[in-house]
Amino acid sequence: MESLQSEREEWLRQIEAAAGLDALEQIRVAALGRNGQVTGLLKGLGSLPPEERKSRGAAVNRLKEEIEAALGAAKDRLERAALDQRLAQERIDVTLPVKAESDGRIHPISQTIDELIAIFGEMGFTVAEGPHIEDDFYNFTALNIPPEHPARQEQDTFYLMGPEGSRPEARKVLRTHTSPVQIRTMQAQKPPIRIIVPGRTFRSDHDATHSPMFHQVEGLVIDKHIHMGHLKGCLIELCRAFFDIDDLPVRFRPSYFPFTEPSAEVDIGCSREGGGLKIGAGADWLEILGSGMVHPKVLANCGVDPAEYQGFAFGMGIERIAMLKYGIPDLRTFYESDLRWLRHYGFAALDQPSLITGAR
Numbered sequence: 001m002e003s004l005q006s007e008r009e010e011w012l013r014q015i016e017a018a019a020g021l022d023a024l025e026q027i028r029v030a031a032l033g034r035n036g037q038v039t040g041l042l043k044g045l046g047s048l049p050p051e052e053r054k055s056r057g058a059a060v061n062r063l064k065e066e067i068e069a070a071l072g073a074a075k076d077r078l079e080r081a082a083l084d085q086r087l088a089q090e091r092i093d094v095t096l097p098v099k100a101e102s103d104g105r106i107h108p109i110s111q112t113i114d115e116l117i118a119i120f121g122e123m124g125f126t127v128a129e130g131p132h133i134e135d136d137f138y139n140f141t142a143l144n145i146p147p148e149h150p151a152r153q154e155q156d157t158f159y160l161m162g163p164e165g166s167r168p169e170a171r172k173v174l175r176t177h178t179s180p181v182q183i184r185t186m187q188a189q190k191p192p193i194r195i196i197v198p199g200r201t202f203r204s205d206h207d208a209t210h211s212p213m214f215h216q217v218e219g220l221v222i223d224k225h226i227h228m229g230h231l232k233g234c235l236i237e238l239c240r241a242f243f244d245i246d247d248l249p250v251r252f253r254p255s256y257f258p259f260t261e262p263s264a265e266v267d268i269g270c271s272r273e274g275g276g277l278k279i280g281a282g283a284d285w286l287e288i289l290g291s292g293m294v295h296p297k298v299l300a301n302c303g304v305d306p307a308e309y310q311g312f313a314f315g316m317g318i319e320r321i322a323m324l325k326y327g328i329p330d331l332r333t334f335y336e337s338d339l340r341w342l343r344h345y346g347f348a349a350l351d352q353p354s355l356i357t358g359a360r
Ligand code: PHE
Pocket: 176, 177, 178, 179, 218, 257, 260, 290, 291, 292, 313, 314, 315, 316
């Protein structure tokens, strides 16, 4: 009996002292495992004379149960301690305010793109992308842009060097608009399609209102029953949500693009009285985007049957709408990387675009 008493104390002391779950498991194996000491005591019972076996058996079983209970309690305690430690280490205070003195600023172009994604995301659009260096086919030919079109001239488009003596169409271009992503998307996926494409575009132009690199956002919707009414509804909603003016006047003016038919340019109402520009009031109009129903030839160029599907597309300059919304007077300042400018016109990191309040 006495020997069991000292064993009991020794096991309970070890269990109490175990520093972690691994150490505890080692103790369990040493006591109760197949070759464990307590298991050995149980095995040894069979060789005892019957009168001793009964009381000794009861004592060994009691010891086994006590060790099991102590192991269980220690396991709970160690697991809880491990969880407490993790909770203490991984604590994140989501209510902490942004550091006021933080220097980081979101560039107005990035902010504007985020706002557009939020607005179109709500309407069920996803974001698509394409390469900046584009094939002539995607930038021009597939979009039904004829060889004599001015965009194809050297003075408007950046051409990359082609192989010696190659045909002009074999040369790559810096994409002049985001419209080639219409073609890439229609080739890659079946309708229904509902995408916007924010991204960089390039034209050989440089003055106060033109930069050789600028940004556009393209939109494309293709399905069986899409008509001009969807185009109008979608773009009116876009203009009003972006400028955060519920009754912003929006006007559709007939226009021409080789890849849409019919085509329309979209104007928003403004006033220029007293030299200042005010959006949403007055009798003047300001052009902000191009749009139209996707030309049947463009659908056919992408393997989409124009007898079954139709849709609309639009393209808009991002700098232009950012300048209008945030009162930025000069296009060139977007790319001067002047920190004073960015501190003034940029956005704090947590100025999340939301549909309810516009940007702020
Ligand atoms: N790609 C045209 C441009 O750059 C804009 C546009 C896109 C017009 C889609 C109609 C449809 O001017």
